[in-house]
Amino acid sequence: MxxxxxxxxxxxxxxxxxxxxxxxxxxxxxxxxxxxxxxxxxxxxxxxxxxxxxxxxxxxxxxxxxxxxxxxxxxxxxxxxxxxxxxxxxxxxxxxxxxxxxxxxxxxxxxxxxxxxxxxxxxxxxxxxxxxxxxxxxxxxxxxxxxxxxxxxxxxxxxxxxxxxVKDLLEIAEVESMVDVAYKMHTTAMKMAYPGIKEQVITGTIEGISLSYGGPVSFPVILSVNGQTLHNHNHDNILKEGQMLLVDAGAESALHYASDITRTCPVGGKFNQRQKEIYEIVLAANLNAFAATKPGTPYRDCHTIAAETIAQGLKDLGIMKGDVKEAVANGAHAMFLPHGLGHMLGLDVHDMESFGQIYVGYDDEFRPSEQFGTAFLRFGRKLEPGFMVTNEPGIYFIPELIDQWKSEGKFTEFINYDKVETYKDFGGIRIEDDILVTETGSRVLGTPIPKTVAEVEAIMAK
Missing domain, CATH: 3.40.350.10 (Creatinase/prolidase N-terminal domain)
Structure with missing residues (x-):
């Protein structure tokens, strides 16, 4: 208390x-x-x-x-x-x-x-x-x-x-302590992510860590080699070489403050070239959006920066094409990023969501988009010191969505469907941090959790 x-x-x-x-x-x-x-x-x-x-x-x-x-x-x-x-x-x-x-x-x-x-x-x-x-x-x-x-x-x-x-110093410390618990959860999951392990075993282990060092998990653990399903709570799969394991999990303190972290790692401990290429794009989106996170900036703009980073990276790989800004403005990127950059965080993992997203994440100046993908951005208004938000860009190859858009001839000027077809077995990657907006900018809360390719591979080797 x-x-x-x-x-x-x-x-x-x-x-x-x-x-x-x-x-x-x-x-x-x-x-x-x-x-x-x-x-x-x-x-x-x-x-x-x-x-x-x-x-x-x-x-x-x-x-x-x-x-x-x-x-x-x-x-x-x-x-x-x-x-x-x-x-x-x-x-x-x-x-x-x-x-x-x-x-x-x-x-x-x-x-x-x-x-x-x-x-x-x-x-x-x-x-x-x-x-x-x-x-x-x-x-x-x-x-x-x-x-x-x-x-x-x-x-x-x-x-x-x-x-x-607006979080005070006591609240900030409370959330930060739960990010430190999430560090233990996610690094443990990385070390366990080897062929032959069942997802449920990892899920149960990291839930136990949350209970041991904080309280219950702050939301049901999302852990799956099928990361293209955004909130996948099925944990029945046996890990295989060549897959990616997406883990979205956080802990809740005794005072009910939450952390919310996502990491994605290669089963077996080493990224292959294709995985590394997509991962580096998501990481760049995470870092670029973070660099723009500061007081007075609409978080909608940070979302756009992440989306354009993803579109540019996919264009460089031949998956997307055409003018990047135009592609994002039209929503073509949402095939690969069908959600928003983040949400508020605090006493609720989606803070105050029961009050209505329209009141928490938006105001008279900034209104929600109706465009597919961006419509799921839960927080778009201007940032203020003391705000806590998540920064969680991702790239997902969802076979059903790919098939639908392809059959409809959707965004053929921006999407190279022949190339996309070769990624339908890829899954998804998401990287998420918890961010505090400060007086002059922002900072990532808690003990840094391995995020670069080299950091992830190093912790998995231990």
Whole structure:
């Protein structure tokens, strides 16, 4: 847990962004796995964690803008709980750790909210993403769950996005510690990537590293020799010589801050010439986009730089042709890069995605593209100091997409389909770093994870 003053300051900063009313922050509940008492590991709601810091199910926080009071509603444990879990601190004791002195049982929250509503006060809440929370909000607010989306407070949504987007030194250190855990995960995966090993064995090993040094993985591990499938969670393949292993994985801290790293390595420890050529293009895209990442630069421009680097590199190999800028402007590069450069990172691996990409990654000046590929850029607005973003360009040879575009005669002025056909067995390569925007530029977070051809081959040789 961060110092008490961190949570007090966050709530006070939020007050400055809001006009009037109650700010309601439901914490998460336990979520059953396959029967009621067998639950998944508890994960607190990120925004409740940001403002109230308590990692306990069935809590709710309220900020009263008029009275200046903060509240935590939750239940103390009973004897049955103590028998199974041991003694637990009271709600009052927990609340004091985050600077809250007003507490009450969770059952009292409904009457508290309805009293405010009867007095004509506004109750602000954020977009819910769990069914259990929707049911709670329906009960507390009297709004049918199907209508909650319409009643979400945009004033609160924009205020929370503004505050959570800029990371302080404590948050930066927390994320950086999880990048260091990701270093252990990814270098271990590289050392294990040899013929005869099953993907699942590597997956389980690196998940164990995350649990040993941080917490659970920050998202389900993506690990596959079929890297052309962007989010491939099938781990059934046996590694073979000549394949590439793509690993996209990160760790989550006890305070729920995430890392998100991707590396791609050659099975057996040595890149062949074809693999090296494509890898070097992706690496150049990663480095060129990073060099452009600084305050005031729209991240959409960094995406374009990565896309043009990829198009130029593929043109040099005879896979693409024509004018590079024109090819990217028309979206021809998206056959090989069908996603955006990156997203925000923090308490969520896709930070604040539940609020809506249109509000987190864009603003009135910068709007999402409707073009295939670039439409999946989750973050396009201007960068500011304290922002954390991922930088994750890739090149993928997706046989089904190649066949579709070829049959449609799409972008024949920019794509050499005869050459592309010879890469349909290649798979995909992605290289991803976690980036902090600084006052003067940006820096890659954490211990440097092997990224160049020489670094990857060297760590795999150990």
């Amino acid at each position: 961060f110092p008490t003053t961190s949570y007090i300051n966050r709530r006070n900063n939020l007050r400055k962004e809001m006009s009037s009313g109650l700010l309601l922050f439901p914490g998460n509940q336990e979520c059953s796995f396959n029967y009621l008492a067998n639950t998944y590991s508890f994960r607190q709601d990120s925004t409740f964690s940001y403002f109230f810091g308590l990692d306990h199910p069935d809590f709710a926080g309220v900020i009263d803008l008029e009275s200046g009071k903060d509240y935590i509603f939750g239940n103390d444990v009973d004897m049955d709980d103590i028998i199974w879990m041991g003694p637990q601190p009271t709600v009052e004791e927990q609340a004091k750790k985050v600077g809250v002195t007003n507490t009450a049982p969770l059952a009292n929250l409904e009457a508290f909210i309805k009293d405010a509503l009867q007095k004509g006060r506004k109750v602000h809440f954020l977009p819910p993403y769990r069914a259990e929370t929707m049911i709670q909000l329906e009960q507390w607010l009297g709004i049918h769950h199907s209508q909650l989306k319409k009643a979400v407070s945009m004033e609160l949504t924009h205020a929370v996005i503004k505050l959570r987007s």
